[in-house]
Amino acid sequence: VGRRIESVVLPLELLQQLKQSDFSDQQEYDAWQKRNLRVLEAGLLLHPRVPLDKSNNASQRLRQIIHAALDRPIETGKNNESMQVLRSAVMSLASRSDGSLSDSCHWADGIPLNLRLYEMLLEMCFDINDETSIVEEVDELMEQIKKTWVILGINQMLHNLCFAWVLFHHFVSTGQVEMDLLYAADGQLAEVAKDAKTTRDPEYSKILSSTLSSILGWAEKRLLAYHDTFDSGNVYTMQGIVSLGVSAAKILVEDVSTEYRRKRKEVDVARNRIDTYIRSSLRTAFAQASL
Template structure:
């Protein structure tokens, strides 16, 4: 994957003072991909061990069932007791986080639209609101836990028209995209935020196992990964050109996906994402004399390519106006470049005449 995207390895870029004789020892590599992901997500070993124990107990009750038929935050709430935590404060925070996940997935961003008169949603809101003041008892036979389970399972089990027995607790947009984005961020080396780790292929295989729970497919992944690469380029000071060109290369995959589907939900996400990318690019290109000089001409070249690619997808595959016209009647690339040149020249002449 790194070769296909044209990305360097972390070790190929030397940091100040990291040469021979600097006294820095070679860092110990994780022995498993799971351990690497834990480190990349900055999860303490104690927390990881606690969750693993709970997942083993949950897995023991999954005979004949698939993981997507389980609402994990609900099961974790029941499996982990106060005695599993160092103090009451840590346990309370853990419980509130899991309830907030349930709120986000089932009430705020449900995959299946909620009816305002739904009794289960009203009960769950009441439980979550009450738990902010006083933690709930989570024992298996406890009445409050049974009420919580009844409300959660009623909401999560609502059908979206498919015949799958999946529980819809984390596959609503945009919650699932945000969760997937957080997982994709683990591909970047925590010691070099502009580099992707060597084990990226193995990490991606692990991440793909969550797709069935998050409701992610290859098209959504391609779009999300494009955004992650682009956002990382911007957030790290726009200095690592490999990230910009990797985002542009990934955008080529998005262009293929956009032509292959007319799914309205995907089109909304596509439009929103590419509008953000294009808006960022055009802030720099509509007056490029102020943004670029001979020292960063390659940055300009990459931003032009990314902006034009985003504009082409938006016009050719999202715009209904374009589809009403004959193919070939609109030259998106030529029009965008012409706009950038004319706008920049007008700005330059206006500044010169002051």
């Protein structure tokens, strides 16, 4: 009570406060405890914000506790010895400084765990009854989601990139028919392009390159032989997919490519990509016709 949310390790607090009698049966309780321990393992041991020293005693203790608890659950909801040992190990790891002046706990802000957790939060923006639609209360919901930034180590640039990915992923996973999702993803990439021109942060550039390469790879798989991809039933999606692919390619070439930045060559990325799609598709079509 009275503590700032960024100074709280949520899975630890849940383990501290809830006990077996709060659950309907032993199986549900065991599964809940294991999930929380797995989150602690992911955030503090597997993907920590601050790299671990192999000789760190707290990390060794936490590994032992988690390993033992998977076979024999800890008695939670009490301030007993096992919970004290767990709290000591967790807080020792979560309180390690990342070089900033903040006294925040670092348990969910290591990459890629924080990005995956944030992606799951952004998924809440979609209507559970119609996954191609965004909920009406999206603005209010987004304000609540952004309150997790301090816990997850998210900033506006990472938000823009994650949201672009979530919109794109929803377009793909819901049958590639809802053009509003595709246009929204492309529009979000315009924000990503602005961000990419203002930063040279190597960690962000790595995430940016990986995300955009996945989007571009998906688009080009459909565009390099577009005669095989599009027909009268889905040709209306072609323009949007071209635009998305070109947007991703432009950022990768102009803002991620070190060669481009070094030489400062004038490259018309859009024209080059579209020319490549046309030539490749024609070659494929002629090759198929000659068989």
